[in-house]
Amino acid sequence: MQRITLAGVFLLGVAAFFFFDLGQYLTLEYLKASHERLQALYLHNRIPFITGYMGVYIAVTALSLPGAAVLTLAGGGLFGFWIGTLVVSFASTIGATLACLVARFLLRDWVQQRFGDKLVTIHAGIEKEGAFYLFTLRLVPIFPFFVINLLMGLTRMRLFTFFWVSQVGMLAGTMVYVNAGKELARIDSLAGIISPGVLFSFALLGLFPLTVKKILAWYRARYNLPPTPDDPTVP
Known part of the structure; x- marks a missing residue:
């Protein structure tokens, strides 16, 4: 019964998105044109506006619909850097975790066939790196954001582990987009937000924990040291 209910909500949400053409409101052009009006709404109703924004962000992410990048820019443009980062960080992680849950209990066969x-x-x-691997994927754009959410649903990783690793791993990218959102008038395309230098920095940051893990594993093997039970470098 729970699976049927979940399937009904998922299909209804996706159908409504395309039937009512809601994607038109999740474009960079719409955001730039409506920025002043949305800013005024936020300034007069801060808490309700943030709540509604988070609800939309979580729904879009949970249903794996396009628009998360634009919503992140909106967070920076409307709320500023610090509040925007906090709001987007939690909204994106909650939505990603729900998408992982949907893939695990509802879309398993489709995800296996598609990806x-x-x-x-x-x-x-x-299997080899454990949570370190997810952290790297969140920093290094090997796979798109929504694909990682869906694929992780088919692994044995605990949802709580998925949540906190995603929260930390996506923080750097969130901060870049939120900061860019403060300059909406100067943004012509989403592709221009992250430069090759920023991507390279993300790659180095993502590879850092794996490098540390390899060094510690080599050190234990070199000196024949047993791992501790709570050692995070052990898969």
Whole structure:
């Protein structure tokens, strides 16, 4: 019964998005044109506005619909850097966790058929590196954001682990987009937000925990040291 209810909500949400053409409100052009009006609404109704914004962001992310990047820019443009980062960070992580849950209990067969080749890589990475692998994926754009959410649903990773690792791993990217959102008038395309230098920095940051894990594993093997039970470098 729970699965049927979840399926009904998921299909209804996706159908409503496309039937009512709600995607038109999640574009950079619409955001730039409506910025002043939305800013006025926020200034007069801060808490309700933030609540509604988070609800929309969570729904879009949970249903794996397009528009998360634009919503993140909106967070920076409307709320400023610090509040925007806080709001977007939690909204995106909650939505991603719900998408992972949907994939695990509802879309398992579809995800396997659609992303089977990538799933092999994901399983191998999780088996070898554990939560470190998810952290790297959140920083290094090997797979799109929504694909990671769906594929992780087919692994044995605990949802709580998925939540907190995603929260930390997506923070750097969130801050970049939120900061860019403060300059909406100067943004012509989403592709221009992240430069090659920023992507390279993300790659280095994502590889750092894996490098540390390898060094510690080598050190233990070199000196024949047993791992501690709570050692995070042990898969």
